[in-house]
Amino acid sequence: MVMPIDWSSVYAGRAERMKASEIRELLKLLDQPDVISFAGGIPDPALFPTLAFREANEKILGDAKIAAQALQYSISEGYPPLRQWIVEHMKSMGVDCDIDNILITHGSQQALDFLGKMLISPGDTALVTAPTYLGALQAFNPYEPRYDTLAPEGNRTPLSYAEAAEREGGRVKFAYLVPDCSNPTGETLDETGRLKVLDLAENLGVPVIEDAAYRAIRFEGDAPRTIQALDCDRSGGIDACRTIFLGTFSKTLAPAYRIGWICAAKPLIQKLVLVKQASDLHTSTINQMLMFEVAEKTYDRQVEAVIETYSKRRDALLRALKTRMPKGVSWTEPNGGLFVWVTLPEKIDGAALLARAITEERVAFVPGKAFFATESKANTIRLNFSAPTEAMIEEGISRLGRLVKNELSH
């Protein structure tokens, strides 16, 4: 008689802390053609530079010598020409650095995991905005942090953060934020807010994680300077700065090759290279070479195309909300990115609304509460405008408006 294995006793605390995300369930809805989905955060595939990737593949695999390198193991830091391209890109955002400040990651989600793995011991405190990027919470959760609310425009003292962290038996380890056209709100933090975050981090002696996933997708107006550029000015340069900048090609070129990067001080990058090596050796060699070729050739043009398409969809979404939503509903008006954040009247719970939205109106979105680490505002929802077309947006918000009016009349 063989004793069956008891998996639940095998799992360490870490695995128990991982819960299935509602997003995963929602993504499955995208396959149902009659559901209009504002739930994902996925780019419009019509914008992918497919031809450029085809040509780059031919260039790389069509040359035996280059192919032999492209299909082989490579260094954990990442493909040097791609890192050099990113160096120039960082310079265009005010950050003077060199390739030893850059680590290529398997999407910027992996950067979040690495930073959690490296910085968080159980009981330590992570400062995150409310709301914040859901994927960051998922990446940090397994390392068992406590969360406290980063409020760049608020007036909490550094001491109040430090004391609260100590009461829970840990230390504040970092401040994480998406300062540009944020996920989930679409809002951009102004320079004053950015400097306040740096002041706070400096007072606490911790790094700032600047998740810049949506920075390139700005429709109008000048972006505030990156937190890392402001930091370099104050601290004297990249190797003295405390900001850890996370970039990605997922929203501008294509997500499927899974190429993101971390730009930070060399002492940190050197440690992160070891984390990368232990975690998966390196990011796909050929994918890095492809991304370099395609970025070199098409990056600016791609960003323009993305901005042109998404800004029209943002306009369509804001127009539809204005027309279709009853009084008592408010929303952000983003200058870029992929999302609008809607606040419903207090009595409407976003999660309960979703259930009805799918069954009754065949429209989907993400309930806002998933984006809060601590106290959540249940009467919020996130709407994506990169995936649905303008016509779908018009029809989808018409359905959603009807549903909200219906809820309010009960």
Add this chain to the structure above:
Amino acid sequence: MVMPIDWSSVYAGRAERMKASEIRELLKLLDQPDVISFAGGIPDPALFPTLAFREANEKILGDAKIAAQALQYSISEGYPPLRQWIVEHMKSMGVDCDIDNILITHGSQQALDFLGKMLISPGDTALVTAPTYLGALQAFNPYEPRYDTLAPEGNRTPLSYAEAAEREGGRVKFAYLVPDCSNPTGETLDETGRLKVLDLAENLGVPVIEDAAYRAIRFEGDAPRTIQALDCDRSGGIDACRTIFLGTFSKTLAPAYRIGWICAAKPLIQKLVLVKQASDLHTSTINQMLMFEVAEKTYDRQVEAVIETYSKRRDALLRALKTRMPKGVSWTEPNGGLFVWVTLPEKIDGAALLARAITEERVAFVPGKAFFATESKANTIRLNFSAPTEAMIEEGISRLGRLVKNELSH
């Protein structure tokens, strides 16, 4: 005046535990054309099915609809047709399973990281062979395990393992081994040894991690049944079995696409899918599609070609060792894989020998001590025979033999 950040105070214990690997330094030598390197574990790029990857890229990116899927985000579990291919592949190895037993990982190194992340709490015990795969130790180390020696042919009682683990304040969490043509020794564990590992794991109530990276690369003789197949027979099937099987395409098709897999009981896979989602969302969509196309078309032929080339190199290496090495040196005679394990006379330290080997003879290898979790045998070295040609092997071992003789005469 800005206070500089003190990174060492920011790192948690985890990062401090990560040390630069000697292997990384050694890999850099591969770029120096006059060094004959037996150090890597890399496949011969001449064997990569480059044309098949080119054609698969054209098939995928040449069709707008398929390309739109290939370049988009996808599910964390992995591309279903690839998982189905793996299901059939697992069946050919005696494991009856379905696609919900399969998770695609970013190389099998990522599987090791996930299992460490999921199963090890600080102070828990991991059982590993002595020597064992260096990359597994690197993957597990950040999660702060204690190691104990798995000796499948030894006679330690389960109780002795459990008691030793408890004395250190944790529990035994798993037994990890590379049973086929192992890294670093090239040896294969026979069926009796495999059953003993299962007995031990059952007694301890823990999973067995069967790292099958080299299983396909067997030159002669029948492979013993996989541990997972033996386990399924005893336990009643894949969902009742305790064995976690790790597979990879890195040694048979190409490493650079970073495609590996885990085959295990569904309750475990469901947890691992959450780990995958939190860690990097999913493995590159297009890379999984490419690997499916290429595996479907070329897997058997590729494995044949790999076996033909590497078996000749193994022969050349064993022949050269026999001719060139002085008395007192012994080595394994692997039936497959990529490595031969050499035991030098007690007085010769492999690491010290490497330093001289590089400067005096322009030949490289990996010192054996890197492969031991606890007490190490310093008079060992690992030789790879997949990367150097037969002529390079002959010349390289001639150089190495001269050096060893020289050491002995001092």
